[in-house]
Structure formats: structure tokens, C-alpha cells
Amino acid sequence: MIEIGKKIDTTFQIEVVQGGEQKEVTFSELLDRPAIISVYMRNNTSGCDKQNRSLAEHASWFDEKGYNLIALSKDTCGSHKNYAEKLDINYILASDPDFKFAKATNSIVEKKMYGKTFDAPSRSAFVIDKDGTVLGIIEKINTKNHAGELKELIEEIG
Numbered sequence: 001m002i003e004i005g006k007k008i009d010t011t012f013q014i015e016v017v018q019g020g021e022q023k024e025v026t027f028s029e030l031l032d033r034p035a036i037i038s039v040y041m042r043n044n045t046s047g048c049d050k051q052n053r054s055l056a057e058h059a060s061w062f063d064e065k066g067y068n069l070i071a072l073s074k075d076t077c078g079s080h081k082n083y084a085e086k087l088d089i090n091y092i093l094a095s096d097p098d099f100k101f102a103k104a105t106n107s108i109v110e111k112k113m114y115g116k117t118f119d120a121p122s123r124s125a126f127v128i129d130k131d132g133t134v135l136g137i138i139e140k141i142n143t144k145n146h147a148g149e150l151k152e153l154i155e156e157i158g
Helices: 048-062 077-087 100-104 142-157
Strands: 014-016 021-026 035-039 068-073 092-095 107-113 116-121 126-127 135-138
Touching: 014 077, 021 048, 021 077, 035 048, 035 100, 035 142, 048 068, 048 092, 048 107, 077 092, 077 116, 100 116, 126 142
Parallel strands: 035 068, 068 092
Antiparallel strands: 014 021, 014 092, 035 126, 107 116, 126 135
16 A cells, blocks of 8 residues: 555546546546545445445535545446436546556555455545645545544544
């Protein structure tokens, strides 16, 4: 996992859904102000729904504090559009099937499911400044209180 204070590579391309619109951007374009990137596994799964509901309920708080809120998974933008409508999400949903963000933050971990072992991004959150510097990390997300733990981190960062 990348360390706080280090810069990530922000030159990779990523597809996003924002305000119902799908577009491809360079990751650095999402950093027009500091950003919170919340990594989850998949749309329409119990833990991920809790994680995103928590964010959706408090999205305006993060906006008022001056942060872009981005939830990122391997789902397609088509899936993200439906998911945003279902959960009333008004922040950015990013599609990262190639784990470009996880590679940039060195946050790919070994996982086990149904007796199979595979590599995938960790369920974690990152606060990243406009220049790509990592300001804070939550390495293991509490899906039920994700917004609360992010608020605490933002207050600590100042």
C-alpha cells in the first residue's frame, strides 16, 4: 500500500459516470480539488451497497468541505448508471476493470472466495490532493459507517 505523503501516478485513463453522463477522463482531471476515492468490489452487493449508501447520505458534507467524492469499482459505466439511480448517488462512480487505480496506489491484495485465490483491489479509501499526493488512507473500510470514518479522517487532515 502506498504511504501517506507519496504521490500517485495520475496519468491513466478511466471511465466515469457523473450526473448520469458517461465519459473517459485522465485521472488527474478528477483532481480539480482534493478527492476522496472509496474503493469497493461490486455494485448491488450487500457490503458495497452499505458503503455507498453511507457515502450518498453524506455526499453534501464532503462537497461543502471542498472534496470530490469518487467511488470506484470494476463495474462498467452502464452498471454504474443504474446503480446511481437505484441508490440516489450524485457523486462520481468510476469504472476500473483493469485495476489502474489499485496499481497506482499499490493496493492490490490477495483474496480468497469459494476456495479460489485471486488478486483484487483492497476495500480501502484514499484522500488525494490535487497534485496526486496521498493525504490519508483508510485501509479497511467499515461499510456501515464509511462516511463517518471518512469525516473523522478529513477533520484530522485539516
